[in-house]
Amino acid sequence: EPEVTQTPSHQVTQMGQEVILRCVPISNHLYFYWYRQILGQKVEFLVSFYNNEISEKSEIFDDQFSVERPDGSNFTLKIRSTKLEDSAMYFCASSDRRHQITETQYFGPGTRLLVL
């Protein structure tokens, strides 16, 4: 069964450093998302991406964040200058809107980011 994959599974970085989190969405999906979950808290939406551009973003997704789909398979989240409060589990998700029944968002296993 197709699945969303994410790398790395864990990342430790120093405050102020740039990190890139990588995701490979399900191959025929058209919508891509990033969410994050701070330990013990709710899953929060960051950004959605469709047709090579951001379709929606939350207030969390400030100028320090960017997303890119550099090729036909990868979807990346970059944090330019990490802060302590960026420590969280980051989830990538994808969905396929072409078929009426497929609004389901499928999530990857997550990247646990720890900023020291």
Next chain:
Amino acid sequence: SQQGEEDPQALSIQEGENATMNCSYKTSINNLQWYRQNSGRGLVHLILIRSNEREKHSGRLRVTLDTSKKSSSLLITASRAADTASYFCATNKAAGNKLTFGGGTRVLVKP
């Protein structure tokens, strides 16, 4: 309360019992999705119910949706120890839009 709030926050049951958890939301939705998360791991999609549906089943799962009350319930029948996890509801205003998650219900199924 915020969009997508579950109750109870935690639930402890014996194996074989049923587990019921509820989710309330505030704004109109296109669909509502339930996810499971094992400790520290990814989100596994369980079931999606659309705003024009009232009930759906998938295996041992039964989901109801009452749009007049803006609430949904997830029932797990004949629970197993492997059902121990956190369960989240997430609302979606339209396909392709963001999911808004609740705080989750932590379910412990004791063998």
